[in-house]
Amino acid sequence: AHGAPEAFAPWRPWLGDGDADGFPYLRVRGPVAMVNLSSARPTPLHLATGTLGREQVEAARALLDQTRGRFRVVLVHHPVSRGVVSGRKSLTDADALRAAVADAGCELVLHGHAHEAVLSSLPGPAGPIPALGVPSASTPLGRPHDQPARWNEIEVTAEGGGFRARVTAHGLAPDRTVATLGRFHLI
DSSP: OEEOOGGGGGGHHHHOSTTOOEESEEEEETTEEEEEOOOOOOOOTTOOOBOOOHHHHHHHHHHHHHTTTSEEEEEOSSOOSTTSSOGGGSBTTHHHHHHHHHHHOOSEEEEOSSSSOEEEEEOOTTSOEEEEEOOOTTOOTTOTTSOOOEEEEEEEEEETTEEEEEEEEEEEOTTSSEEEEEEEEOO
16 A cells, blocks of 8 residues: 555544555445545646556555445545546546446545536446545635635435435635535435
């Protein structure tokens, strides 16, 4: 697994269960299994690419296989779907992660980095897998080129042998208050 930089130490209790010391981390809560990946890599000036590496992608695939039957969520900073960000902001090995997800499956991919609300999809073994991104939770209103702060509350429920995922979008409203911006079902 990809070792976690010391900067992740304060977040360790929320990244995963057990005593893994690097990415990917697995965190299970009820019927939900979260596979946390790190695409963080130093890059030259004006680049913001991310990379997972073969070892982390293969470990993520194994965790997805191991948690079949749960609502599996892959969390990664950089978008995995094609065309969400420009090449200078992309995940360099997105093809490898897309292949792992297409093979092992998951129910949802969450990402950031695009600085806008994005709903895209990835091919999965049983059909499209939703990929959901949000603007930064710290982006103020009125900042050019970026949507204001937003986050999603995702409620997963077991239903008829499968799952239902209800999303409630929250964020800054034009009057500078925090508001519910909308609700929808992913699956």
